[in-house]
Amino acid sequence: MSTTQAQAAPVATTVDARGQSCPGPLVTLFQAMKGSQPGELFELLATDPGSRSDVPSWAAISGNELVESGSDEHGFRYLVRKA
Numbered sequence: 791m792s793t794t795q796a797q798a799a800p801v802a803t804t805v806d807a808r809g810q811s812c813p814g815p816l817v818t819l820f821q822a823m824k825g826s827q828p829g830e831l832f833e834l835l836a837t838d839p840g841s842r843s844d845v846p847s848w849a850a851i852s853g854n855e856l857v858e859s860g861s862d863e864h865g866f867r868y869l870v871r872k873a
């Protein structure tokens with residue numbers, strides 16, 4: 791569990807999907823979100839370049855909120871709040 795904060799809410803779970811290709815990061819995130827409570831914040835770490843379009847699209851379709859996204863030399867990072 792991470793102590794990273796976004797909009798004053800702690801990250802409930804960090805999902806490390808680095809090294810997975812599409813649709814791996816989204817499948818791994820979805821599995822981690824099962825059974826969680828609405829409002830919980832998830833950090834998704836990915837290296838798949840496709841996640842740049844997949845994660846925002848999935849969040850919009852699923853009703854979850856993409857709070858933040860970014861990248862660095864290690865890959866991509868997304869914060870997603872469960873609806």
